[in-house]
Amino acid sequence: MPTAPQPCESLGLLVQCRPGFEADASLELQTSASAARLEGKIEARAQSGFIVLTHDKPTPHDDVRRRLDLSRLIFARQSFHVLAMLDALPERDRLTPLLKAIESFGSRFSALLLETPDTNDGKEQSGFLKRFAPLLEAALTKAALLRPDSPHLPRLHVFLVGTQCAYLGVSVASEGSSWPMGIPRLRMPKDAPSRSTLKLAEAILTLLSADEQKATLRPGLQAVDLGAAPGGWSWQLASRGLRVTALDNGPLAPSAMATGLIEHLRADGFTWRPKKPVEWMVCDMVEQPSRIAPLMAEWVATGRCRRSIFNLKLPMKRRYEEVERCRALIDQRMRTGNIKYTLRIKHLYHDREEVTCYLTRR
Numbered sequence: 001m002p003t004a005p006q007p008c009e010s011l012g013l014l015v016q017c018r019p020g021f022e023a024d025a026s027l028e029l030q031t032s033a034s035a036a037r038l039e040g041k042i043e044a045r046a047q048s049g050f051i052v053l054t055h056d057k058p059t060p061h062d063d064v065r066r067r068l069d070l071s072r073l074i075f076a077r078q079s080f081h082v083l084a085m086l087d088a089l090p091e092r093d094r095l096t097p098l099l100k101a102i103e104s105f106g107s108r109f110s111a112l113l114l115e116t117p118d119t120n121d122g123k124e125q126s127g128f129l130k131r132f133a134p135l136l137e138a139a140l141t142k143a144a145l146l147r148p149d150s151p152h153l154p155r156l157h158v159f160l161v162g163t164q165c166a167y168l169g170v171s172v173a174s175e176g177s178s179w180p181m182g183i184p185r186l187r188m189p190k191d192a193p194s195r196s197t198l199k200l201a202e203a204i205l206t207l208l209s210a211d212e213q214k215a216t217l218r219p220g221l222q223a224v225d226l227g228a229a230p231g232g233w234s235w236q237l238a239s240r241g242l243r244v245t246a247l248d249n250g251p252l253a254p255s256a257m258a259t260g261l262i263e264h265l266r267a268d269g270f271t272w273r274p275k276k277p278v279e280w281m282v283c284d285m286v287e288q289p290s291r292i293a294p295l296m297a298e299w300v301a302t303g304r305c306r307r308s309i310f311n312l313k314l315p316m317k318r319r320y321e322e323v324e325r326c327r328a329l330i331d332q333r334m335r336t337g338n339i340k341y342t343l344r345i346k347h348l349y350h351d352r353e354e355v356t357c358y359l360t361r362r
């Protein structure tokens with residue numbers, strides 16, 4: 001990648017992913033870029049936690065944004081348009097060359113996202129990051145480059161790889177995560193029955209807009225949880241005041257039952273049906289994705305539920321292809337019913353070998 005960009009021309013795209021998912025993230029980015037007629041070369045190192053697509057020719061990032069919506073990438077926790085790459089940062093003073101490069105972009109920014117790969121090497125930098133972040137922020141503020149009161153401005157990403165290399169770039173609020181490295185800082189609620197409650201909490205924050213959250217997660221609304229035990233997801237919905245029918249042959253934790261809003265049924269999630277339509281159906285059953293996807297589509301298509309959040313478990317090698325196969329199964333069911341729908345899919349920070357989906361009628 002050349003090191004001297006023209007102002008605001010994007011040299012490429014940097015996508016951060018869970019270490020071990022570089023091949024899936026690469027295939028997805030290559031496929032999306034080709035569909036958008038953005039030719040380029042992908043570099044991906046196994047277990048590095050990020051991939052880079054270098055455009056064949058530097059392209060204004062507004063142009064790239066019009067053609068490729070980074071927010072739709074499933075295996076991207078975070079992504080941005082690369083404006084410069086510095087690969088010989090002096091360890092004694094990284095601030096001066098970084099600031100010089102940032103000033104050359106001729107832009108102001110709404111926020112600074114100082115990031116590293118989510119690897120052991122990246123974590124070793126966390127002490128340095130804590131010390132460096134306020135210094136860089138103060139320098140940017142002094143140079144009048146940081147304007148937190150102007151959210152329409154792009155966000156500045158400084159992605160440090162090791163001690164000498166930095167990728168610098170930008171994203172707008174709608175295309176990347178507002179959390180550095182796409183890692184939400186969610187506190188484990190003390191009464192929740194399992195850590196997987198955080199997965200549903202992250203899914204709600206990531207896959208639904210603030211307005212959608214407000215309108216659809218209200219006290220009094222009904223939900224069904226397929227494969228609920230020990231009750232982390234049911235508890236998450238009950239903590240928002242929803243009434244939950246929780247299906248599982250296994251037991252629910254006492255803390256879930258103590259909410260007084262959860263009814264536990266020992267029944268099969270594949271055959272059980274609600275007597276009346278419900279607002280939400282969530283599903284975390286450990287099953288083949290090709291069995292889960294049609295079941296979710298059927299619930300939404302027939303109006304048994306208005307919306308659904310569900311997991312597709314991906315223990316197989318070709319994860320991206322499997323997700324696309326499930327997307328096609330859902331699309332096929334919706335087309336048969338002539339139903340317009342919204343499907344959002346993301347590999348969340350709290351997801352391991354799985355992705356989380358949101359499906360609703362439009």
Ligand SMILES: C[S@@+](CC[C@H](N)C(=O)[O-])C[C@H]1O[C@@H](n2cnc3c(N)ncnc32)[C@H](O)[C@@H]1O
Nearest residue numbers: 194196227228229230231232233268269284285
């Ligand atoms: C990953 S766990 C669910 C964890 C849960 N979401 C939580 O937050 O605590 C998967 C659950 O799916 C249940 N399960 C698997 N197949 C099922 C089926 N056909 N019907 C109902 N539950 C099923 C299992 O018994 C298991 O408890």
